[in-house]
Each structure stands twice: as C-alpha cells, then as structure tokens.
Amino acid sequence: MPLGRRRTAPDPPVAPSPPAPTPALRGGVDLGGTKIQALVLDEAHTVLGRARLETPREGGPEAVTGAVAAALGEALAAAGAEAGGLRGIGVGTPGAVDATAGTVANARNLPDWIEPYPFAAELSRRLADVPVALGNDVDVAIRGEHALGAGRGHDELLGVWWGTGVGGGLVLGGRMWAGRGFAGEFGHLVVRRGGALCGCGNRGCVEAYAGRKSMEAWVRRREAKGERTDLFRLMEKHDKDRLTSGIWWRAVRDEDPLALRAVERALQALGAGIASAVNLLDLPLVIIGGGMGDRFFATHGDQIAQYTHESLFRAGSPPAIVPGALGDDAGALGAALLLG
Amino acid sequence: MPLGRRRTAPDPPVAPSPPAPTPALRGGVDLGGTKIQALVLDEAHTVLGRARLETPREGGPEAVTGAVAAALGEALAAAGAEAGGLRGIGVGTPGAVDATAGTVANARNLPDWIEPYPFAAELSRRLADVPVALGNDVDVAIRGEHALGAGRGHDELLGVWWGTGVGGGLVLGGRMWAGRGFAGEFGHLVVRRGGALCGCGNRGCVEAYAGRKSMEAWVRRREAKGERTDLFRLMEKHDKDRLTSGIWWRAVRDEDPLALRAVERALQALGAGIASAVNLLDLPLVIIGGGMGDRFFATHGDQIAQYTHESLFRAGSPPAIVPGALGDDAGALGAALLLG
Numbered sequence: 260m261p262l263g264r265r266r267t268a269p270d271p272p273v274a275p276s277p278p279a280p281t282p283a284l285r286g287g288v289d290l291g292g293t294k295i296q297a298l299v300l301d302e303a304h305t306v307l308g309r310a311r312l313e314t315p316r317e318g319g320p321e322a323v324t325g326a327v328a329a330a331l332g333e334a335l336a337a338a339g340a341e342a343g344g345l346r347g348i349g350v351g352t353p354g355a356v357d358a359t360a361g362t363v364a365n366a367r368n369l370p371d372w373i374e375p376y377p378f379a380a381e382l383s384r385r386l387a388d389v390p391v392a393l394g395n396d397v398d399v400a401i402r403g404e405h406a407l408g409a410g411r412g413h414d415e416l417l418g419v420w421w422g423t424g425v426g427g428g429l430v431l432g433g434r435m436w437a438g439r440g441f442a443g444e445f446g447h448l449v450v451r452r453g454g455a456l457c458g459c460g461n462r463g464c465v466e467a468y469a470g471r472k473s474m475e476a477w478v479r480r481r482e483a484k485g486e487r488t489d490l491f492r493l494m495e496k497h498d499k500d501r502l503t504s505g506i507w508w509r510a511v512r513d514e515d516p517l518a519l520r521a522v523e524r525a526l527q528a529l530g531a532g533i534a535s536a537v538n539l540l541d542l543p544l545v546i547i548g549g550g551m552g553d554r555f556f557a558t559h560g561d562q563i564a565q566y567t568h569e570s571l572f573r574a575g576s577p578p579a580i581v582p583g584a585l586g587d588d589a590g591a592l593g594a595a596l597l598l599g
Numbered sequence: 600m601p602l603g604r605r606r607t608a609p610d611p612p613v614a615p616s617p618p619a620p621t622p623a624l625r626g627g628v629d630l631g632g633t634k635i636q637a638l639v640l641d642e643a644h645t646v647l648g649r650a651r652l653e654t655p656r657e658g659g660p661e662a663v664t665g666a667v668a669a670a671l672g673e674a675l676a677a678a679g680a681e682a683g684g685l686r687g688i689g690v691g692t693p694g695a696v697d698a699t700a701g702t703v704a705n706a707r708n709l710p711d712w713i714e715p716y717p718f719a720a721e722l723s724r725r726l727a728d729v730p731v732a733l734g735n736d737v738d739v740a741i742r743g744e745h746a747l748g749a750g751r752g753h754d755e756l757l758g759v760w761w762g763t764g765v766g767g768g769l770v771l772g773g774r775m776w777a778g779r780g781f782a783g784e785f786g787h788l789v790v791r792r793g794g795a796l797c798g799c800g801n802r803g804c805v806e807a808y809a810g811r812k813s814m815e816a817w818v819r820r821r822e823a824k825g826e827r828t829d830l831f832r833l834m835e836k837h838d839k840d841r842l843t844s845g846i847w848w849r850a851v852r853d854e855d856p857l858a859l860r861a862v863e864r865a866l867q868a869l870g871a872g873i874a875s876a877v878n879l880l881d882l883p884l885v886i887i888g889g890g891m892g893d894r895f896f897a898t899h900g901d902q903i904a905q906y907t908h909e910s911l912f913r914a915g916s917p918p919a920i921v922p923g924a925l926g927d928d929a930g931a932l933g934a935a936l937l938l939g
Contacts, residue, residue: 429880431771432772439883441916442880444879447875447912448875450791450792451803454791459912461910461912464910464912528792531789531792531803535789536879539782540769540776540778541779541780541781571801
C-alpha cells in the first residue's frame with residue numbers, strides 16, 4: 260500500500276472523518292561527482308530505504324537529474340513507498356546553488372553543467388511534483404552531522420570537509436552560519452601568504468595544499484621533475500583516472516615517500532587553518548569529514564590535532580577534533596533536513 | 600548640586616513622593632599602557648566630561664587603580680558631577696580580565712601587574728562604592744565602534760585593532776561573539792605557517808608581522824645586520840623609548856626604506872588575515888582601529904584593502920574596510936556600555 264494514505268479502519272459512528280494525514284516521509288540526496296546517494300527517511304530520521312547510483316559522466320543536467328530521480332525511485336522501492344508519499348526531497352549538490360530560484364550553476368564536477376539549470380523544478384516534475392529543496396553539498400553534510408551525527412547537541416562547531424577540494428561550514432548559536440550567503444570557505448583560509456597556487460586563483464589557501472586535486476597536481480609536478488612515486492601505478496592498477504582517496508590511502512599505507520610528503524603538507528595546512536578558525540571564534544568542536552577525511556582520520560587524526568595545537572593561541576583549551584559519525588549518509592541526511 | 604539628587608520642587612499635595620531617580624550618568628575608562636582615558640556620559644552617550652592621565656610606570660596595580668580613580672575624578676569635575684552620581688563605571692583593560700570575579704591578571708603593559716588583582720572592588724572603593732564592570736581593552740573599543748561609531752547599525756563586523764599587538768573582535772548577529780570566552784584573536788590567524796616567531800610563541804601569526812612590537816624587533820634585527828634606518832634616531836629625537844605609532848608614521852612619511860618594508864609586511868599580513876576571516880564568515884564590514892590603525896588608515900587603508908582582495912575567495916563581494924569613527928574615545932565609550 261502506498262504510504263501517505265490511511266489504512267482502512269471502521270468509520271467512527273458520529274465524529275467527522277479526520278483530515279487526510281500529511282505524507283510523513285522525506286527524501287534526501289547527496290549528489291556527488293562520482294556517485295548519487297539517495298535515502299528515504301521517516302520523521303524520526305530513520306532510513307527506510309537507500310540507493311546508490313553512479314553519477315552520469317555525460318548527458319548534461321538532464322541526464323544527472325534523471326539519475327537522481329532513478330536513485331530516489333530505488334530508495335522509495337526499498338522503503339515500500341511511492342514518490343507521492345514524500346512530503347519533500349532535499350538535495351545537496353556541488354556548484355553554485357540558488358536555493359530560492361531552485362537552480363544550480365557552475366557544477367564543474369558534473370557533466371556540462373555550467374549555466375544555471377532549474378534542477379528543483381525538473382526533479383520535482385519527475386517525482387510526482389513533490390517539493391524539492393536544494394543546498395550546497397558540504398553545507399548539508401555538516402548540517403547532517405550537526406543534527407544527527409558527531410555534532411549532535413553542540414551549538415558551535417566547525418566542519419572541515421576534506422575531499423577533492425576543502426569545504427567547510429560553521430554552526431554558531433545552534434544554526435548554520437551563512438554570512439551574506441557564502442560563509443564557510445574554510446578551504447580558502449590563507450595559511451601561507453604568497454604560497455602555492457590554489458584552484459580559486461589565489462595563493463596559499465588551505466585547499467592549495469590539502470585539496471585532493473591540488474595534491475595530485477603537486478605530485479605530478481614532482482614526478483615530472485624525476486621524483487619517484489607509485490601513486491600513478493596504483494591509480495592504473497585500480498582502473499581510476501585520478502588519485503582517489505582510496506589510492507592515496509593505499510600509497511600512504513605502503514609508505515610511498517612522495518604520497519607521505521603530500522599528505523604531510525595537507526595535514527599541516529588543515530591544522531593551521533583549524534587553529535586560525537579556533538583562534539578567531541574559540542570553537543569547542545571540529546568535525547572532519549569528506550572523502551579524504553573519512554579515509555585518513557583513523558590513522559592521521561592525531562596529526563591534524565598536533566598541527567592544530569602548534570598554532571593555537573590558547574594551548575590550554577584546544578577544540579575536540581573528531582571524525583564525522585554518519586559516513587556516506589551525512590550529505591543525504593542533511594539534505595533531507597533542508598525541508599525543515 | 601550633585602547629580603543623582605532631585606531638584607527641589609513643591610511637594611505635590613496628595614500623591615506620595617515618587618522614588619528617588621536612579622543616577623543617570625556613567626563612567627567609561629580606557630586603561631592603556633601609556634595613558635588612561637576617562638569619560639563621563641549621560642544616558643544618550645553624550646560626553647559631559649573627560650580627562651586623560653599618564654599611566655603610572657611603577658607602583659603596581661595600586662598606583663594604577665589610584666590613577667584611574669583620579670582620571671575619573673577629573674572627568675567628573677569637568678562634568679560638574681560627583682562619583683555618587685554615577686550609576687556605574689566600565690573599564691577596558693589590558694591583561695586577562697575575569698569580568699565575573701572583577702579581577703585582572705597578566706597585564707604586561709602595566710607595572711608589576713601579573714597576579715590577579717581585585718581591580719573592580721578596589722576602584723569601586725575609591726569612588727563612592729559605585730559598581731565597576733571590567734572588559735578587555737580591544738573588546739570594549741570594538742563594542743564602542745559597533746554601538747556608537749563606524750559599526751552603528753551593522754549586525755556583522757570584524758574589528759581589527761592594530762597597535763602594539765593585533766587584537767580583534769567579532770560582532771555576529773548583533774552581539775559581540777565570545778566563543779568559550781576568548782574569541783576574537785584575529786592577530787593569531789596563521790598567515791604564514793612556519794613563518795615569523797610571534798610573541799605568543801607560535802609562528803606566522805598576523806601579529807608576528809603587523810604588531811608594532813614585532814615590527815620593532817624585526818627592524819632591530821635588520822639594523823643589527825647592517826641595514827640602515829632612521830627609525831631609532833627619530834625615536835631618540837622625540838624622546839621615546841620605543842617605536843611608537845607616531846615614530847613609524849614619521850619614518851614612513853620620510854620614506855625610510857626599512858620602515859616602508861616593515862609597514863608593507865604588516866599591511867600584507869593584515870590583508871591576508873582579513874581575507875581569511877571574510878572567507879570563513881562572509882562578513883560585510885571590517886573596522887580598523889588601534890594606535891597604528893588610527894595613524895595609517897588614511898594613507899594606507901587602500902593597501903590593506905588591496906591585500907585583502909588578493910586573498911578573497913569571492914572577489915565580487917569584498918567587505919567594506921573602514922577606519923574607526925570614535926578615535927581615542929572608542930575604548931572608554933565601549934567600556935561605559937559594559938554597564939548595559
């Protein structure tokens with residue numbers, strides 16, 4: 260039976276029928292450059308159904324929107340529900356999100372998705388016209404960790420999302436801090452003025468050292484200068500076209516010298532950035548997530564803490580530095596929370 | 600007639616006398632390493648009386664407390680009021696302030712003031728037992744600029760207090776952001792990991808490049824290595840025992856090469872730090888104050904803005920960068936606001 264309809268029950272003898280209940284389920288989607296993670300949740304945030312699909316590599320926004328709808332369809336089927344039973348769908352997406360207009364632009368990790376695309380309307384159209392809310396991918400993941408994961412019960416925290424780039428988000432006074440709409444660019448704290456060129460065009464940002472993409476560019480330049488590394492051999496062996504966090508993790512495990520140095524630079528930049536943020540805001544909690552963060556926290560979280568402590572103004576009151584608790588679900592759970 | 604008493608008026612024939620009015624005046628003090636600025640204000644923050652005394656160079660906390668009381672006495676006299684007419688006194692002070700306990704410790708710019716001293720109680724005792732509220736010197740100055748000066752009407756801003764050190768303070772959501780009690784250490788944002796040694800013991804902080812004390816140490820090292828500068832000749836000529844902001848200003852005006860380089864390094868560090876704070880918090884407004892800031896903003900504010908823009912993630916929406924509007928009164932005005 261589709262959810263969202265009442266079970267048949269004997270009519271009460273006198274009282275008028277109660278109004279039809281509002282659909283109680285929510286969809287949450289984490290749209291990434293590699294995969295689409297879709298969840299169907301009840302009001303208590305219990306996952307009733309889940310699905311994961313690969314993100315299309317071509318076909319533009321239409322193909323991606325179709326794949327998101329398909330992932331949600333699978334998650335709904337797993338939950339024994341239908342799209343009409345959702346009271347809404349939240350999606351965390353890369354690129355420039357205009358939540359009010361329901362559009363996404365400049366999603367460079369998605370195929371041919373530069374111009375603003377009416378993602379919310381197009382996804383809604385494919386799913387029984389259910390309302391769709393959009394959010395930034397890192398923002399929703401930190402929202403998820405705050406509400407349901409490692410940040411639960413905390414009113415102040417910094418989320419550091421260490422992946423292809425280095426994203427961030429702040430919870431202040433119990434709420435995500437938006438600034439004028441674009442706060443949280445932890446990856447663009449300057450930790451070495453005039454230093455390494457960053458993808459953003461500036462120099463010396465955290466991301467210029469710690470972003471997976473910057474790390475790959477750095478080892479490629481080193482290799483071109485004759486330094487030895489197994490990173491690219493591992494990449495080919497595992498049939499990848501870039502240095503994924505899994506490849507980095509294997510190379511570090513195997514003590515590849517260039518991989519070790521690249522990760523060391525990343526950890527130092529992350530620590531200096533975290534210390535800067537804590538010196539400015541005196542935050543009690545830092546949550547590390549993202550593809551690289553998820554891979555490396557268990558083995559290298561202590562080093563992040565050490566490099567943070569080296570630059571803390573108040574050595575006596577360091578923040579707790581913890582890994583995300585929701586793993587791959589953080590983004591989709593947080594996206595579902597966009598519905599309020 | 601002492602303020603705080605009612606003017607004589609014919610008794611109303613029947614109604615009971617209204618209660619005696621609460622004293623309406625407030626005292627505000629900015630206690631600095633060089634001078635003590637005292638103001639007497641009415642409820643509309645109009646300055647009714649003011650006084651400035653030199654800070655004692657010896658005699659410990661007792662002598663300083665006596666001098667603060669004397670400065671307030673002069674300001675009260677100028678206002679035609681007495682201590683009993685104050686509903687309270689707010690004091691901005693260097694060192695580690697425990698506002699609840701009313702103590703100050705580790706005020707290294709004040710004579711022999713290391714152990715916690717019951718400053719609020721001792722000052723109150725000297726001034727008709729009027730309540731005394733304590734605050735951090737930079738914090739109260741930024742509070743003053745927010746309420747009455749360059750930040751008026753703004754709910755979000757960063758104050759950068761460029762002086763002996765580099766202090767800072769954040770207004771978020773209309774209120775000073777305290778964190779766990781020690782937020783706002785803008786001077787200890789890391790702008791060059793592993794860089795210049797800072798007074799705090801860490802490396803590469805904004806203050807390690809821009810603090811007046813660090814700037815002086817840097818030119819002394821350069822001079823010892825044979826580089827030429829007129830800075831110390833100017834210092835002696837003006838009968839100073841350190842490079843004051845006035846000495847720096849004269850040397851820069853005279854195009855002293857080493858002074859120009861030191862100030863350039865400071866401006867670069869300030870710009871990188873401001874950009875970091877704005878990238879993280881997306882703030883619309885930055886107020887520059889402090890002894891060096893007050894001296895240099897008119898001639899070098901554009902350069903601070905330029906170095907900020909070089910490291911901004913969102914080049915299209917820079918913050919407004921403005922000088923403080925209250926000058927030397929910022930601290931004393933903000934201190935008076937501590938009384939609520």
